[in-house]
Amino acid sequence: MVKIGVLALQGAVREHVESLEAPDCEVSVVKRIEQLDELDGLVFPGGESTTMRRLIDKYHFREPLQQFAAAEKPVFGTCAGLILMAEDITGEPEGHLQLMDMEVERNAFGRQRESFETTLSVKGVGDDIEAVFIRAPLIKSVGDEVEILCEYNGEIVAARQNHLLACSYHPELTKDTRFHQYFVQMVRESKEAASTVTAAP
Numbered sequence: 001m002v003k004i005g006v007l008a009l010q011g012a013v014r015e016h017v018e019s020l021e022a023p024d025c026e027v028s029v030v031k032r033i034e035q036l037d038e039l040d041g042l043v044f045p046g047g048e049s050t051t052m053r054r055l056i057d058k059y060h061f062r063e064p065l066q067q068f069a070a071a072e073k074p075v076f077g078t079c080a081g082l083i084l085m086a087e088d089i090t091g092e093p094e095g096h097l098q099l100m101d102m103e104v105e106r107n108a109f110g111r112q113r114e115s116f117e118t119t120l121s122v123k124g125v126g127d128d129i130e131a132v133f134i135r136a137p138l139i140k141s142v143g144d145e146v147e148i149l150c151e152y153n154g155e156i157v158a159a160r161q162n163h164l165l166a167c168s169y170h171p172e173l174t175k176d177t178r179f180h181q182y183f184v185q186m187v188r189e190s191k192e193a194a195s196t197v198t199a200a201p
Contacts, residue, residue, distance in 0.1 A: 002187045004041040005030035007065075009055040011047025011080060015172035019180040024188070033064045041074040041187035044081025046134070046170050049106070052080055053096045062097065069099045074163045074190050076183045082166040083137050090140060100164045101143030108138035108155070108168075120169075122150040122158055125182045130174040131157075137168050163190055 001024050006016045008029040020027045020043070028035065030042070042065075044052075056062050069075050077085040077100075084096045088103040115134040121127040129150075139156035142148060150158035150167070158167040165186065171179040 001026060002040045002184065002191055003028065003038055004043065004184065004187055005035060005039045006043045006045060007052075007061075007081075008045075009059070009061070010052050011045035012170065012172055013045055016043050016045050016078075016180070019172045019177045020184060022181065022184050025184050033059070033061060036064055036068050039068075039073065040191045041076070041183065042068060043183070044075065044077040044084050045172070046079030046081060049080040049083040049096065052084060056084075056096070065097055066099065069097070069164065072163050072190065072194075074165065074183065074186045075099065076165040076180075076186075078167050078172065079134065079136055079170055082139070082168060085164065085166050086139075087143075100159075100161050100166060101146055102159060102161075102166075103140045104137045105140050106137050107135050117174075118152065120150050120152060120157070122179065123147075124149065126178050129171070129179060130176040131167075131169040131171065132173040133169045134173075139166070139168065 003026045004020055005028045006013050008031050017027045083104055085100045086095045086102050086104040087098045088095050090105040117132050120129045120131045122129045146159050146161040148156050148159050
């Protein structure tokens, strides 16, 4: 059994919870720092990244979230969650949590009215993944350790850096749960690897 939390300070929390459901996966809504200790993986939902950062600071989540990722526990950020994870944000002095070696640009696809749906090929996930873009950011550049999983019109919209996973769009707003199940598998593998290390003489 793996335990995955969805950070519930702001954003599309319920949809992520439903998309993560699997026979061996317990999903919880995270509103308190102490809940992080119980988790094997964590999701940062879409929403409004500036508001999310303000709430992260207000409730003293910043350092615990950084420590969670530093412990090599898997983290998955979608849309605003991707922005939270980025090392750098275009036009801003620094990133928020600075977990993942990438630069992102906010609202790269425009305002709410420029929202759209499309089908993407995502490496390791599927060739026909449904994707909803709502005021979506773009990944403008990535470091050497970051694997590009998907591009749309030549722009990076999904990437992975070891135990860190991020995408520009909202996979939770479709009935296609394959991207979430890809993350659940990442969490399984991470927990198994940690158990092996702990059990080693």
